Amino acid sequence: MAVDTFVGAKLLADKTTIITGAARGIGAAIARCFAAAGSLVIAVDLNEPAELAFSIEAEGGNVVPVALDVTDHELVKSTIERLAAEYAPCDILVNNAGIIAREIIENLSYEKWCSIMDVNLNGAFNMCKAVVPFMQERRSGTILNITSIAGKMGDITASPAYGTSKGAVNTLTRSLARQLAKYSITVNAVAPHAVETDMSAEWSQEKRKAVIESIPLKRLAHPDEIAEAALFLVSPNARFITGEVLNVNGGALMD
Numbered sequence: 001m002a003v004d005t006f007v008g009a010k011l012l013a014d015k016t017t018i019i020t021g022a023a024r025g026i027g028a029a030i031a032r033c034f035a036a037a038g039s040l041v042i043a044v045d046l047n048e049p050a051e052l053a054f055s056i057e058a059e060g061g062n063v064v065p066v067a068l069d070v071t072d073h074e075l076v077k078s079t080i081e082r083l084a085a086e087y088a089p090c091d092i093l094v095n096n097a098g099i100i101a102r103e104i105i106e107n108l109s110y111e112k113w114c115s116i117m118d119v120n121l122n123g124a125f126n127m128c129k130a131v132v133p134f135m136q137e138r139r140s141g142t143i144l145n146i147t148s149i150a151g152k153m154g155d156i157t158a159s160p161a162y163g164t165s166k167g168a169v170n171t172l173t174r175s176l177a178r179q180l181a182k183y184s185i186t187v188n189a190v191a192p193h194a195v196e197t198d199m200s201a202e203w204s205q206e207k208r209k210a211v212i213e214s215i216p217l218k219r220l221a222h223p224d225e226i227a228e229a230a231l232f233l234v235s236p237n238a239r240f241i242t243g244e245v246l247n248v249n250g251g252a253l254m255d
């Protein structure tokens, strides 16, 4: 079987990708990377990611910016149906939208716990629930969840709600991978450690130093490095990979 050349190839030509949390950080890097690989990118965020859309278009990519709160189950369903009718059914879904909390258990309110679960876990479920019928109908598609090292190891620098939500998405990944394989739909995840984004920018210098010290490659990831791993997992070159939670963490966890 021919394997598509990776570097410089339009690996995602004729594909439609929906990326949540696309306005900035890792989501924006994935949106740029997938647009460069030839996909129509539907870039979803709480507010329409107009700036991102402008920069992708300037680079010759195809992008549709969409305002959508992934926690709104009914709105997610109707928006996905509208986008499928207006553009094309979703071939690739990237569940990237996520929020973090820092409170340890003693300071963690029930409301905060629920808000983390609502975005990180329920948001991913809502998106999967909405796109899966389109993928089942065409017996093809791929879903990629952006989780975290905390979902495997437990939280080191974040609230226990964060790692728990990400661990649950890892299990959602494997459960859907098992259940949707018969439709030739693959489901995988990328589990980063610390990435140079707004989420890690809030750390003190001391904490940043300690995190870097714990990473064998001795630095944080660049968002493009997460995007490149994501591109591989949704590309035809990964067609026989499903249920994988891929570490992209500089060696911080080897499992």
Ligand SMILES: NC(=O)c1ccc[n+]([C@@H]2O[C@H](COP(=O)([O-])OP(=O)(O)OC[C@H]3O[C@@H](n4cnc5c(N)ncnc54)[C@H](O)[C@@H]3O)[C@@H](O)[C@H]2O)c1
Residues within 6 Å of the ligand: 020, 021, 022, 023, 024, 025, 026, 027, 044, 045, 046, 047, 068, 069, 070, 071, 096, 097, 098, 099, 119, 123, 146, 147, 148, 149, 191, 192, 193, 194, 195, 196, 197, 198, 199, 200
């Ligand atoms: N940055 C890191 O170090 C790191 C490490 C491991 C995993 N991650 C994960 O990667 C993903 C992206 O992280 P990031 O650092 O780029 O985050 P970020 O905070 O820079 O961006 C997250 C984006 O998600 C959007 N978003 C939040 N709630 C939403 C909702 N309800 N509906 C739609 N969009 C919503 C935000 O508006 C924002 O644009 C997250 O799932 C995060 O948990 C990040």
